[in-house]
Each structure stands twice: as structure tokens, then as C-alpha cells.
Amino acid sequence: MNTNDVKIYSGNRFTAQLIEGKLNEVGIVPIIKDESKSARLAGFAANMDGALELYVREDEKEQAMRIAKTVSAE
Incomplete structure (x- = not known):
């Protein structure tokens, strides 16, 4: 990630994956941050609640936020 992301x-894995799919359909490729996976790979115990964070470039923010809100409302 860079400072323009x-x-x-931020939320459950299922909704995050739905949002990711909709973003990909319009050509936006989000960065997916999965703290539990990162911790597990590093050998640390982690909360396995399945929460993910999605990040996009600053110039894609408005369109991505509209998509995220629409999917979250469904």
C-alpha cells in the first residue's frame, strides 16, 4: 500500500468479497488487507473473525465508496 490508498x-469477509467483485467489474482493483492471515503466516495467534479491509487509490475513492455502500445495503 502507498500513501495514496x-x-x-472494513468488515466481514463475505461482504468484502462481494464488494471486491463489483469493483473488479468496473476496473477497480482493491488492495485487500487481512490481518488474521498476515498474523497466522508470521506465526502469531490472531483473531479469526474473518474481517477484511479494502483499499483503493485516491482517484477511485468516490466510485468505490458508492459501490461499497450499495453492496453493504443489500
Whole structure:
């Protein structure tokens, strides 16, 4: 991630994957941050609640936020 990336969603894995799919359909490729997977790979115990964070570039933020809100409302 770089400093121009902004978080558009934080929450359950299922909704995050739905949002990711909709973003990909319009050509936006989000960065997916999965703390539990990162911790597990590093050998640390982690909360396995399945929460993910989605980040996009600053210039894609408005469109991505609209998509995230629409999917979250469904």
C-alpha cells in the first residue's frame, strides 16, 4: 500500500468479497488487507473473525465508496 490508498470498507469477509467483485467489474482493483492471515503466516495467534479491509487509490475513492455502500445495503 502507498500513501495514496484509502480505506473504503472494513468488515466481514463475505461482504468484502462481494464488494471486491463489483469493483473488479468496473476496473477497480482493491488492495485487500487481512490481518488474521498476515498474523497466522508470521506465526502469531490472531483473531479469526474473518474481517477484511479494502483499499483503493485516491482517484477511485468516490466510485468505490458508492459501490461499497450499495453492496453493504443489500
